Amino acid sequence: MKAARFHGPGDIRIDDVPEPKVGPGQVKVDVEWCGICGTDLHEYLEGPIFIPPKGSPHPLTGEEMPVVMGHEFAGVVSEVGAGVTNVKEGDRVAVEPYDVCGECSACTIGRYNICRKLGFVGLDGQQGGFAEKCVVGARWAHPLGDIPTDLGALVEPLAVAYHAVRLSGIKPGDTAAVFGSGPIGLVTTAALKAAGASKVFVVEPAAVRKAKAPGAGADEVLDPTEVNVPDAIRDLTGGAGADVSFECAGVDAVLGSAVASVRPGGTVVNVAIWGHKAEFAVNELVFSEINLIGTLAYCGDHPATIGLLQDKKVDATQFITGRIALDDLVSKGFTELIDNKEENVKILVTPKDLV
Numbered sequence: 181m182k183a184a185r186f187h188g189p190g191d192i193r194i195d196d197v198p199e200p201k202v203g204p205g206q207v208k209v210d211v212e213w214c215g216i217c218g219t220d221l222h223e224y225l226e227g228p229i230f231i232p233p234k235g236s237p238h239p240l241t242g243e244e245m246p247v248v249m250g251h252e253f254a255g256v257v258s259e260v261g262a263g264v265t266n267v268k269e270g271d272r273v274a275v276e277p278y279d280v281c282g283e284c285s286a287c288t289i290g291r292y293n294i295c296r297k298l299g300f301v302g303l304d305g306q307q308g309g310f311a312e313k314c315v316v317g318a319r320w321a322h323p324l325g326d327i328p329t330d331l332g333a334l335v336e337p338l339a340v341a342y343h344a345v346r347l348s349g350i351k352p353g354d355t356a357a358v359f360g361s362g363p364i365g366l367v368t369t370a371a372l373k374a375a376g377a378s379k380v381f382v383v384e385p386a387a388v389r390k391a392k393a394p395g396a397g398a399d400e401v402l403d404p405t406e407v408n409v410p411d412a413i414r415d416l417t418g419g420a421g422a423d424v425s426f427e428c429a430g431v432d433a434v435l436g437s438a439v440a441s442v443r444p445g446g447t448v449v450n451v452a453i454w455g456h457k458a459e460f461a462v463n464e465l466v467f468s469e470i471n472l473i474g475t476l477a478y479c480g481d482h483p484a485t486i487g488l489l490q491d492k493k494v495d496a497t498q499f500i501t502g503r504i505a506l507d508d509l510v511s512k513g514f515t516e517l518i519d520n521k522e523e524n525v526k527i528l529v530t531p532k533d534l535v
Contacts, residue, residue, distance in 0.1 A: 182531060183311035184509050185246040189227055192249065192510055200307060200315040207267060207321050208259040209275060213333040213503075213528045214309030215252035216513050218363065219453070223249070223303070224514050230303045239297045240279045241305035250529070251277040251302030253309025254324065254332025264318040272324040274335035275309070275316055276482050277301035293343075293479035309333075310509060312531040322482045327489050330503075333528055334496045337363060339478035339485040340451070341371040347475050348424045348449045352376030355417050357409075358398075359438050360428035361389040363525050364451055366396040366499060368426050373397035374493040381416060383409050383437070388522040395498050410440035417443070426451050436460040439470055447471040502527035505534050 183197045202208045223231055231245050232238040254274040257267050267273055279299035280287055286294045302308035307315055324332045341364065350356060356377045358369050361384035372380050373396075382398040384390045385405050393401045402412050414421050421443035427435050430452035438448050439460065448470060465472055478485075488494045501524045504512045513527050 181312040182506060183248045183308065184250065184506060186223060186227065186231055186249050187246045189225065192224060192514070193246075194507055194509070195246070197248070197306065197311070199313055202259045202261045202315055204262040205264060205318055206261040206315050207257050207264055207273075207318050209253075209255040209273060209314050209316065209321065210258045211250075211253050211255040211309055211311060211314055211531055212329040213254055213530055214250040215333045215337065215526045215528055216509075216517060217252055217337070219251075219303070220249055221514060221517055225518070230300065232304060238279075238299050238304040240281060240299045243305035247304065248306050248308030248311050249302050250309030250311065251300050252333055252336040253277070253302075253314070254329040254335065255314075256329070257321065258313070260318070266318055267321050267323055271321075272327065272329055272332060273321040274324055274332040274482060274486065275301065275314070276320040276322060276339070276478070277309070277316070277336065278320060279304055291479055293477045310506060310529060310531075322486060324486060325490060327486065330500065330528055331489055331496050334367075334499060334526065335482060335485050335489070336478075337526070338367050338371065338488070338494065338496065339481045340364060341367040342485045342488070343478040343481045344368060344426060344449050344451045344475040345371045345375050346481065347473060348426070348447055350375055350377060350424050353378045354423035355379045355381070357381045357383060357413055357422040357425040357438065357441050358428060359383045359426065359434045360452070361386070361393045361398075361401075362428065362521075363499070365426075365428040366392060366525060368428060368451065369393065369396040369398055370494045370496075371488075374488050379416065381413055381422065383434075386522050392525065404437065409437050413441045421446060423447070424449065428452055430454045432459050436464070439464045439472070442468075442470055444468040445470070447473065450474050499525045500528055501525045503534065504529055506531040
């Protein structure tokens with residue numbers, strides 16, 4: 181079967197690989213759609229980062245590059261292994277793309293998303309969504325019901341946002357600020373509105389990305405090159421500041437602004453994966469007793485995220501900005517996102533024939 185594998189920076193190939201076999205407790209998914217994630221782009225440009233390099237196999241899969249990529253995917257179950265009861269052949273499913281040990285201190289308290297040996301399907305071995313078929317543990321296959329698989333491929337990034345919003349402790353009627361209107365910032369905005377936020381302020385300097393924010397649910401869009409963002413947010417909240425803010429950019433100045441924009445005793449959620457050590461004035465946390473928390477991916481959030489789509493609380497269709505064939509992954513997917521990142525949110529890839 182065809183699969184896109186990472187062989188090194190700038191080197192992703194469509195290879196012919198053996199079709200995976202199903203074992204007990206596993207399911208085989210015929211992949212229909214898989215989104216290209218910012219993490220995939222970082223691997224392509226600068227990797228291996230999460231991908232295990234040659235000579236350093238992943239502790240759970242025992243595999244090393246070249247690996248099959250793609251972790252934001254959905255498809256149809258084509259085979260189930262012994263003991264599987266949560267899904268059946270023919271079910272549409274979204275995959276929660278984890279490999280976890282189940283034994284470490286994080287796993288034993290149910291926080292498997294911070295497993296000490298954490299791996300991601302599509303980054304740690306020969307299973308991934310940029311392929312015709314993929315085998316995963318049945319626990320990671322979440323039924324979509326009547327949701328089509330193109331929207332199912334958006335469940336993974338939406339679950340990232342849902343998890344971040346859940347950890348923030350936001351309550352219906354609270355106000356929120358989202359710093360960054362890229363893919364994660366946009367889905368975080370949508371998740372906040374679905375959670376009942378009364379006002380969501382999106383902070384973004386790029387014109388194209390600013391234009392996308394209202395469709396995701398932004399009540400106000402603030403350009404940091406035009407206004408003092410913390411002052412503007414206080415003006416919009418009766419002098420208090422936002423109840424919560426979300427750092428979705430991974431930029432020192434943005435983190436500082438996110439901290440300065442919340443009310444005393446408020447919460448700042450860091451969603452971004454940083455490429456460098458952050459520098460900001462920690463006393464800004466101390467003097468206002470602000471909570472700064474980190475969030476990673478998702479943990480038990482896929483069913484509720486699917487529920488948001490089923491109940492039409494989030495319009496995910498707006499985030500799809502392109503559909504391409506697997507053979508065109510690099511030329512029409514990775515290159516397009518690198519060269520025109522502001523124009524795109526999510527490009528979906530299919531191993532099937534486009535119609």
